[in-house]
Amino acid sequence: xxxxxxxxxxxxNHNTFIENIIIxxxxxxxxxxxxxxxxxxxxxxxxxxxxxxENFKSSNFIIKKLKNKxxxxxxxxxxxxxxxxFDYKLKHSITKNxxxxxxxxxxxxxxxxxxxxxxxxxRKNQIQMIKNIIKLTKKVFIIITPxxxxxxxxxxxxxxxxxxxxxxxxxxxxxxxxxxxxxxxxLNLLSIKDIETMMRLFNKNIDYKISYIKxxxxxxxxxxxxxxxx
Numbered sequence: 001x002x003x004x005x006x007x008x009x010x011x012x013n014h015n016t017f018i019e020n021i022i023i024x025x026x027x028x029x030x031x032x033x034x035x036x037x038x039x040x041x042x043x044x045x046x047x048x049x050x051x052x053x054e055n056f057k058s059s060n061f062i063i064k065k066l067k068n069k070x071x072x073x074x075x076x077x078x079x080x081x082x083x084x085x086f087d088y089k090l091k092h093s094i095t096k097n098x099x100x101x102x103x104x105x106x107x108x109x110x111x112x113x114x115x116x117x118x119x120x121x122x123r124k125n126q127i128q129m130i131k132n133i134i135k136l137t138k139k140v141f142i143i144i145t146p147x148x149x150x151x152x153x154x155x156x157x158x159x160x161x162x163x164x165x166x167x168x169x170x171x172x173x174x175x176x177x178x179x180x181x182x183x184x185x186x187l188n189l190l191s192i193k194d195i196e197t198m199m200r201l202f203n204k205n206i207d208y209k210i211s212y213i214k215x216x217x218x219x220x221x222x223x224x225x226x227x228x229x230x
Contacts, residue, residue, distance in 0.1 A: 037066070150218055192219070
């Protein structure tokens with residue numbers, strides 16, 4: 001099963017063991033987010049990059065765990081989301097410009113985007129996604145993405161080859177039957193340095209910090225915590 005652009009791509013030989021590890025890491029993220037909800041008195045939450053696919057335990061895992069009666073829950077995705085947990089849904093690519101009307105309707109106290117930015121394509125698109133998230137943020141946002149320098153790529157489940165230059169990595173994926181993953185528009189992994197470089201572009205607009213979720217003592221996921229400047 002594959003989901004293109006605004007969400008993770010799952011290969012047909014999806015590994016349940018790996019998925020269980022991912023869920024464990026996401027529970028750590030949920031704990032962090034729930035603390036943010038209390039700290040900033042969050043009233044509405046926007047999930048950026050919701051998936052329509054519900055075939056795996058990890059699908060939309062984080063946003064489901066955040067839902068409670070006190071929060072208005074919203075979704076932006078390039079897919080047609082049918083899940084009933086959302087109060088508002090917008091079918092729109094997060095790499096495209098948002099007009100004032102859409103920003104007014106979808107802006108939220110907390111913006112959550114998990115495992116999406118590596119699937120929106122080029123670096124230009126990734127930067128535009130961050131710009132749009134900042135526009136939509138009333139108070140705080142959190143962007144989570146896998147660390148390219150973790151030894152295993154959780155998309156292909158293959159160790160180390162994603163450390164090679166991107167052209168070589170993509171060529172190898174194409175040769176072993178993972179053509180979707182071999183295309184930049186579907187998978188463009190980010191390193192800690194990549195994230196730091198992009199976030200420096202937004203120093204004037206937001207305060208932010210970069211943190212990590214670790215697996216076996218190595219950062220497996222990069223987390224960007226952003227807050228609108230007073």
